[in-house]
Amino acid sequence: MVIPKMAQMVRCRIGYFTLKCSNRVVPRVFLPLKYQRLCFHTSWLLNVRGKEVLMPSLSPTMEAGTIVKWLKKEGEKIEPGDAIADIQTDKAVITMEYDDEGILAKIIIQEGAKDIKVGQLIALTVEPDEDWKSVELPSSTSIPSAASVSVSSESTESATPPPGQQNLAMPALSPTMTSGTIVKWLKKEGDEIEPGDAIADIQTDKAVMTFEIDDEGVLAKIISSEGSQVEVGQLIAIIVEKGMDWKNIVLPTTTAPVKSSAPAPSVSKPAATAAPAGLKPPSSGQVYGLAVKRLLEEYGLSSGQIKGTGRVNRLLKSDVLSYIQTNNVQKVKLEAVSPKTTKADAASRISAAAGKPSSYEDIPVSNxxxxxxxxxxxxxxxxxxxxxxxxxxxxxxxxxxxxxxxxxxxxxxxxxxxxxxxxxxxxxxxxxxxxxxxxxxxxxxxxxxxxxxxxxxxxxxxxxxxxxxxxxxxxxxxxxxxxxxxxxxxxxxxxxxxxxxxxxxxxxxxxxxxxxxxxxxxxxxxxxxxxxxxxxxxxxxxxxxxxxxxxxxxxxxxxxxxxxxxxxxxxxxxxxxxxxxxxxxxxxxx
The missing domain is CATH 3.30.559.10 (Chloramphenicol acetyltransferase-like domain)
Incomplete structure (x- = not known):
């Protein structure tokens, strides 16, 4: 609907409004929902339709990329040619530049998100004279699910940290990295961190690489100890701003060290609902990570027994733990899982009984x-x-x-x-x-x-x-x-x-x-x-x-x-x- 003598077209989310134009009062009118999408505006009164920024193709063979770091923050002005993000392709980390001027209004894909397909929406910008805070997220936006973002479900569901505190997650240091091993912490709890300081050596699926921090602060808490294997996106440490009491921090309630075992049920009676070994119900086809798989194996469960609450048919670790606690499920004994004793088991038991060393050695496989x-x-x-x-x-x-x-x-x-x-x-x-x-x-x-x-x-x-x-x-x-x-x-x-x-x-x-x-x-x-x-x-x-x-x-x-x-x-x-x-x-x- 066009209102005479108005300098711009407007879209009303509420439906009724009153505007003063010159010395006239425009009566309240109703704008049907189907016509609201046909209008745009540049006023602070209503939401702004932003300009989409899509994941670019930065190499001839690139199909998806990882947002390593946003070089602009929401609300910052962008000039033509400005670098707005570092993106890891299938070749290297490449800086993405923006050709127009505007304001970065909304970051859709956060840092660390992996396998973002080329052409997928990653951010929204608005014109320099528009109100970036009122940018509207398009209804057709496809935000990656938990399955497409390589972040551990057991660590990303923690509450937002308080002001001045930063929860540090395991970074993706290579395009194919899904987990890493913390070889050595280069900083101790209480040590100050300057921009560019190395805080840890991390073994990826390629090599041992140094993890550097771009901000200053104080290393307040080390969550994952040296030698821990941590999934990408899982919490490994907490950093606070300089001047804060680094001993007084808020630990996320849903995050635990990698090697910690699942909580034992409070009641020790046998579970009537646990499936016997070898007779597990068929899988439901739900998507789940390594932590969930390990829990299902330890308790003799199948994904078909538990309804996942995650997006896109995803089974979360919290779903399995809740099911275990509700139904008092006990861990399955190792002897019950194996259908028969192998020759290696028999040989090791004979060696142990005779007081002799084992005849074999388990060598861990590196990433x-x-x-x-x-x-x-x-x-x-x-x-x-x-x-x-x-x-x-x-x-x-x-x-x-x-x-x-x-x-x-x-x-x-x-x-x-x-x-x-x-x-x-x-x-x-x-x-x-x-x-x-x-x-x-x-x-x-x-x-x-x-x-x-x-x-x-x-x-x-x-x-x-x-x-x-x-x-x-x-x-x-x-x-x-x-x-x-x-x-x-x-x-x-x-x-x-x-x-x-x-x-x-x-x-x-x-x-x-x-x-x-x-x-x-x-x-x-x-x-x-x-x-x-x-x-x-x-x-x-x-x-x-x-x-x-x-x-x-x-x-x-x-x-x-x-x-x-x-x-x-x-x-x-x-x-x-x-x-x-x-x-x-x-x-x-x-």
Whole structure:
């Protein structure tokens, strides 16, 4: 409805209103609900329809992202080109910039929320002259459920902390991280924290990384002790502002340390409603986390027995605990769960009875090894692997390497291989690809991942833009990355991504092997050791075997053969690979 002589259109949520315009009084009118959505306004009197800010696509392969940090707060003004948030993609942490001016009115997706799909609403902005406090949330907004935000149900339902107190949750330090282990606290309770201070070393599924705090304050309470494995989003510590009494804090009632056991029922009589072991009711299809799964197993319950109260058919830990307490459910004994005694159990009991030490040792699997096992299994079961093997003569390469060493340029055979692979990928772009969502994505830049063995598992740091680097630069980069990997100091952007992988076991004396593809890459090169042989003229030569594992969905046999032929030609005539830093004696090679 349009009111004469009014400078703007209005929408009324209440339905009746009275306005004074000039010297006239506009009578109260009723605006039907179906017409309210057709109007907008810029007045402080009514709610403002905000401008949607969607999760951007910050890399060619990005499907979802994690909000690492909001760089603007609600109510702050945004100028064109301002950075408003740090977003973790499938490649690295990238800063999201805003192209228009306005005011950040409402943050929809909070920091730490994982797997936010590209195109999903994450915030609302308004024009600079609008009242940002009255912004209206669109009715079609899809706010991620508890299943899509990787936050533990046992820690996020705590009450809002009092003013001056900040509840610190386990951060997501890598795109694939679902839980982490607190290796060491670098601050003690009562220690002051300055912006940028490191407070803890946390082992993710990739490496041991340092957790830094951007605000100042005092570490008031450590919730999760060293060695605790904590799910992303679960409370690990409490921080208060400087000047506050850090000993006087409010602990969330629904949050407990990770390793604490579930509360025992107050009545010890048997539960009539508990299902016997092996006869549990069928699962209800409800979504639940690891903490809920552990409780169900400990008490012999099935998700079909308990009605979840979480959003999107989610079963919460509080639902299970309430059911256990209401029905006086007792924990299931371990002997009742196992259908029969295994040989290992019998052997351990005999050893214990005889006073002898056990004949086996349980070695805990690190987060990194667990993730490697999962991904390698997925790779072998979902990617149709094909293999092509070729032999390469290394005599000229070894000769050039010796001459470079005389010039005090120390490079390894692996450095030559990395350089040659980069140029071969440039010549054969069909190998430098990714396979995602049923599509082959050709990457223009060559970023080679180098497999490095560490005490906690295998990791693949990346030599970015390998083609543009000289042999000494490649050598120095690989040494630095290998050192960081073994010390657990790699940054996420140093091992996330890559377009091709090299796995070299030649230094361990391995003659030949096949490597498993690291998705979404489509190929990996396995390099064996050099060995002395006799050629057809009974002359001694040094030969090396390389095997290309490739995704048959993206790479055909002829493409793989072309790549290996180009690679062999470059390694057998490696003059141009060293030309940047060895021009003074390259003419002597021929």
């Amino acid at each position: 990194i090894r667990a993730v490697i096992a999962k991904r390698l299994g997925e790779s072998k079961s979902t990617i149709p692997h094909s293999y092509s093997t070729i032999d390469v003569k290394l005599d000229k390469l070894i000769d050039i390497r010796k001459k470079l060493k005389v010039e005090n340029i120390k490079v390894s055979v692996n450095d030559f291989i990395t350089k040659a692979v980069a140029h071969a990928l440039l010549e054969c772009p069909d190998i430098n690809t990714l396979y995602q969502n049923g599509q082959i994505i050709r990457i223009p830049r060559v970023d080679i991942s180098i497999a490095v063995a560490t005490p906690t598992g295998l990791i693949t740091p990346i030599v970015f833009d390998t083609v543009s680097k000289s042999l000494p630069e490649i050598s120095e980069t690989i040494k630095e990355l290998a050192y960081k990997a073994k010390e657990g100091k790699l940054k996420p952007q140093e091992f996330q991504g890559g377009t091709f992988t090299i796995s070299n076991l030649g230094m361990f004396g391995i003659k030949e092997f096949s490597a498993i593809i690291n998705p979404p890459q489509t190929a990996i090169l396995a390099v064996g050791s050099g060995r002395e042989e006799l050629d057809s003229s009974i002359s001694p030569i040094t030969r090396m075997t390389v095997t290309l594992s490739y995704d048959r969905r993206a790479i055909s046999e002829d493409m793989a053969a072309d790549f290996l032929a180009v690679l062999r030609a470059m390694l057998e005539e490696p003059t141009f690979l060293a030309v940047k830093r060895a021009r003074n004696f390259m003419n002597q090679v021929e």
